[in-house]
């Protein structure tokens with residue numbers, strides 16, 4: 001195909017399309033993994049690749065041999081490490097044969113405006129429910145995941161698949177509800193399940209007042225990309241767990257900002 005011809009290089013329409021497709025792929029992949037632990041893993045891999053080039057250029061044979069061995073299993077390691085992301089990616093492609101069928105695609109591909117608007121709609125009932133549960137000293141544990149992993153929550157959860165609503169959250173966590181024990185999981189704009197038993201953290205540096213509810217919220221944020229909001233039954237205080245770290249005494253303004261960013 002004919003294109004532009006600068007003395008030293010020729011750019012064809014196919015080249016432009018090629019570059020656009022690669023840019024599109026990078027942007028899409030970034031959107032899929034942003035705010036997840038996969039970003040850190042990817043960064044780790046990039047550092048190793050840069051190191052590999054440097055070591056090779058400096059002719060450091062021993063280190064080069066070690067990194068070479070590591071890189072030879074790299075592709076398999078990548079598939080294992082990014083298995084959840086690859087699965088998600090393929091699932092999304094499978095589910096959405098026509099782009100127009102699902103507006104979420106446009107959010108992923110062309111910006112966050114719609115997502116932001118959706119966020120306000122879905123975050124408000126959650127904040128309102130937390131306000132009311134704080135007031136009534138109702139203990140609650142709400143976990144937010146980008147994509148619901150059936151395997152992770154298969155054992156204990158009661159599936160709900162409902163629109164996010166303040167009254168539903170309050171009803172689930174009220175003391176006499178059969179589902180009040182355990183966590184509610186919110187994903188893909190829905191209350192997906194309730195009464196979920198989560199892995200507990202074994203961090204021994206947590207404040208002594210943190211019991212099982214807090215430990216479960218922190219535990220799930222350590223092992224997955226989930227964030228957790230914990231309403232204490234004893235004090236009404238709100239805690240926010242992300243990547244194994246916990247913020248205590250979170251105000252509702254902060255909670256809104258955090259959820260807007262992470263959820």
Ligand SMILES: Nc1ncnc2c1ncn2[C@@H]1O[C@H](COP(=O)(O)OP(=O)(O)OP(=O)(O)O)[C@@H](O)[C@H]1O
Pocket residue numbers: 139140141180181182183196197198199200209210211212213214215216231232233234235
């Ligand atoms: N593995 C778990 N996964 C999810 N939820 C759990 C788990 N273990 C306990 N919980 C929830 O935590 C509740 C017990 O909370 P506990 O009093 O030990 O927590 P806490 O961190 O001290 O919080 P609070 O300030 O609300 O008392 C249980 O009723 C149950 O709902």
